[in-house]
Every structure is written in structure tokens, then in C-alpha cells.
Amino acid sequence: MEEFANTPPPPYYAVIFTSKRKEGDKGYREMAERMMELAAQQPGFLGVESARDQTGITVSYWKDLESIKQWKENANHREAQRLGHKAWYSAFKTRICKVEREYSMTS
Amino acid sequence: MEEFANTPPPPYYAVIFTSKRKEGDKGYREMAERMMELAAQQPGFLGVESARDQTGITVSYWKDLESIKQWKENANHREAQRLGHKAWYSAFKTRICKVEREYSMTS
Numbered sequence: 001m002e003e004f005a006n007t008p009p010p011p012y013y014a015v016i017f018t019s020k021r022k023e024g025d026k027g028y029r030e031m032a033e034r035m036m037e038l039a040a041q042q043p044g045f046l047g048v049e050s051a052r053d054q055t056g057i058t059v060s061y062w063k064d065l066e067s068i069k070q071w072k073e074n075a076n077h078r079e080a081q082r083l084g085h086k087a088w089y090s091a092f093k094t095r096i097c098k099v100e101r102e103y104s105m106t107s
Numbered sequence: 108m109e110e111f112a113n114t115p116p117p118p119y120y121a122v123i124f125t126s127k128r129k130e131g132d133k134g135y136r137e138m139a140e141r142m143m144e145l146a147a148q149q150p151g152f153l154g155v156e157s158a159r160d161q162t163g164i165t166v167s168y169w170k171d172l173e174s175i176k177q178w179k180e181n182a183n184h185r186e187a188q189r190l191g192h193k194a195w196y197s198a199f200k201t202r203i204c205k206v207e208r209e210y211s212m213t214s
Contacts, residue, residue, distance in 0.1 A: 057164045059164065085212060096206070097204035098207060102201060
């Protein structure tokens with residue numbers, strides 16, 4: 001990722017996905033990349049930021065709740081969610097948020 | 108961090124802090140730990156989740172906007188913010204969000 005997600009002025013929406021991985025790749029990396037590419041093509045997608053050490057945090061940004069719902073129900077994404085439950089994550093938490101304010105610094 | 112932040116049922120608030128570090132520690136790690144401890148003592152603090160690779164993402168959770176404001180204005184925290192601007196971060200972005208919904212899985 002080059003820089004931060006280039007989101008518009010608030011309000012817009014964020015999906016905070018926090019996860020713990022199980023041991024072993026089991027197709028995870030490839031699927032994660034495919035899902036990033038696919039998400040970026042969805043209507044209302046605004047950007048994504050991601051980091052992982054012991055915990056993984058991926059925050060995706062969306063125009064509205066409807067675009068989040070559409071992406072959640074996307075068939076390829078549903079298959080990834082199913083594998084996520086079964087093979088990749090020991091635990092995760094998803095939070096849907098409305099971004100109300102922001103500020104930034106770039107040197 | 109043992110598990111995810113043990114937040115109550117929504118609504119509550121999240122502060123998504125995304126950052127790029129400059130080279131070198133320059134007191135960063137010590138200050139980051141102190142700020143985590145101090146934040147945890149603030150009224151309205153609900154928990155924190157953090158991960159870093161090329162990008163750092165720290166999400167802190169709060170009862171309401173007032174508790175976020177109080178923490179932003181805390182004197183020790185203001186000093187850390189000043190050093191963050193000057194010494195530690197090449198860029199950062201802070202987003203204040205209202206968490207509206209959540210779901211989770213633990214195996």
C-alpha cells in the first residue's frame with residue numbers, strides 16, 4: 001500500500017475487521033489479494049488500509065451502508081468468508097462505523 | 108494484546124489512527140507503551156487494538172465523543188502528539204467514527 005486510503009471528506013463508512021490467524025497459509029494470501037482487488041471494483045468502495053503482526057487489522061472505507069451490504073453479499077466474497085470461518089481465522093470481529101470527522105498530517 | 112478489545116454492544120466510538128513511521132526508535136516504543144497505559148485509565152476508554160507492518164493501525168474505542176475529546180486534550184498525550192508530529196511519524200491520519208453494528212466469531 002503506497003499511502004493511506006484517499007477517502008473523501010466525512011461522512012462515509014468504515015468496516016474495521018480485526019482478526020487472529022490460524023497457523024499455515026492454506027490459500028489465505030492468494031484469496032486475500034483477490035478479495036482486495038475485487039473489493040476495489042465494487043460500487044461505493046473508497047479505499048483500504050491493512051496491517052498485521054500478532055493481530056490483523058483491515059479497515060475498508062465505503063460510501064454508505066448499502067455498498068457495505070452489497071459487498072458482504074457478493075458471491076465470491078461469501079465464499080472467502082466461509083473459508084475464513086473454517087480455515088484461516090481463529091477469531092475475528094467486524095465493526096461497521098460511520099466516520100464523522102478526520103484530521104491528518106503529512107510531512 | 109491477548110484478544111480483541113472487549114467492547115460493549117454498539118453504539119460507541121472508535122478512533123482509527125493510521126500511521127507511517129520514520130526510521131529509528133527515538134523514544135517511540137517507550138512513549139507508545141506509556142500512552143497505552145495512560146489511555147486505559149481515562150474515563151470512557153473501552154479498549155484498543157493495534158497492528159503494524161509497513162503501515163501502523165491503532166484503533167481505540169471510547170464510550171462517547173466527550174471521552175475522546177478529553178483524551179485528545181490530556182497534557183501527557185499532547186506532549187506525545189507533539190513528538191509524533193516532529194520525530195516519529197512521516198504521515199498519519201486520524202478518523203473519529205461511531206460504531207453502529209458489529210459481529211464476531213471465536214472458534
